[in-house]
Amino acid sequence: MRRREFIKNTAAGLAAFGSTRPKSAGAKGSKYRVAVIGRTGKGNYGHGLDVVWNDVEQAEVVAVADEDSKGRAGAAKRLKAPKAYADYRRMLKEEHPQIVSVAPRWLDCHRDMVLACAEFDCHVFLEKPMCQTLDQADEMIAALEKRNLKLAIAHQTRYSPSLRHAQRIIADGVLGDIVELRGRGKEDRRGGGEDLMVLGTHVMDLMRLFAGDPQWCFASVNDGGNPVTSNEVRDGAEGIGPLAGDEIHATYAFGGTKMGYFSTHRARYGAAKRFGLQVLGTKGILTMTTGVLPEIWFVEDPSWQPGRSKAQWKRVTSAGIDKPETLADRGHALGNRLIALDLIRAIETNTQPKGSAYDGRAALEMILAVYESHRLGAPARLPLKNRRHPLSML
DSSP states (O other): OOHHHHHHHHHHHHGGGOOOOOOOGSSTTOOOOEEEOOOOOTTTTTTTTTGGGOOOEEEEEEEEEEEEEEHHHHHHHHTTOOOOSSSSHHHHHHHOOEEEEOSSSSEEEEEHHHHHHHHHTTTEEOOSOSSOOOHHHHHHHHHHHHHTTOEOOOOOOGGGGTTHHHHHHHHTTTSSEEEEEEEEOOSSSTTTTHHHTTTTTHHHHHHHHHHOSSSSSEEEEEEEEEOOOOOOOOOGGGGEEEOOOOOEEEEEEEEETTTEEEEEEEEOTTTTTSSSEEEEEEEEEEEESSSOOEEEEOOOOTSSOOHHOOOOOOOEETTTOOOOOOOOOOTHHHHHHHHHHHHHHHHHHTTOSSBBHHHHHHHHHHHHHHHHHHHHHOOOSSSOSOOSSSSGGG
């Protein structure tokens, strides 16, 4: 699909954001100064957090930073950035951007990059997951709060135009009282700890969206069929930090009768096929994948066994219930655009983005609560008192 056609086809999904003139950018008609931080070979530019600004009319990329010379040159070319830097701190100091994409997927740099953005008064679009530990997340949020800066995290499903219809189904009682939320990771070669951290963040974020904040987590982390000890803790790939386990099972208690469950293992069959969330109520079930245009289906069946009741599944799209999908997405392009526009809205209205730093930290807290419960051998109350990584304390 050509760029012009893509923008035209997604216009309906973007209309809800209204006008986002850069009030803080200066004179009428001026654009937000945007910078991009990437790291070729060590997280690169995430899932398109660099090129998103090419399709945001209210912004212009003024510079890119990448310590790798070849990667830096390539990024400057595709972003049409007039300046390119090896040192992102120097870029922030000299270019005075108002918004920065902290794009690398690897987590070992997120804390330092966000703190630098806060030091130079920059709002942030951050790749997920937020960071390695809760004490890092706390430090990042404190720095942003000090200067009243906004951070949007790349939990794309939160921005799905389809999601409002799913939320309405639940709010209107179509599913009855919500009693269970069941999530699974991709369960591919990363099944277990890496799956929990890298992909579980999406599922945790959706659980909170539908059920609110959890009160406690009770979990077990196994490796080779045995409970994980300090001997099994390793440095995770892609700068994740401490990691352990090839099989994880976690239970979360939300308010009232709502319980949440998340599991991941290295599956022999069907890897990636179960990735997503099920919301189960006393009148029916809603299932969904992740992404800006997720597959969402629901059925009104209190038995949770549609074959018994002969109830029919109904699809939920951005257009509504049982309506064809009218939007198209090229990878992560639409989701990133919606996040970028919402970040601008949040800046101009002095409110939080739909997926804020607080949401990013809360999803991370649900993940690390798994390891904290395993460490304690008991339910871990949330919010966690321990802000260190629990695996470093086994």
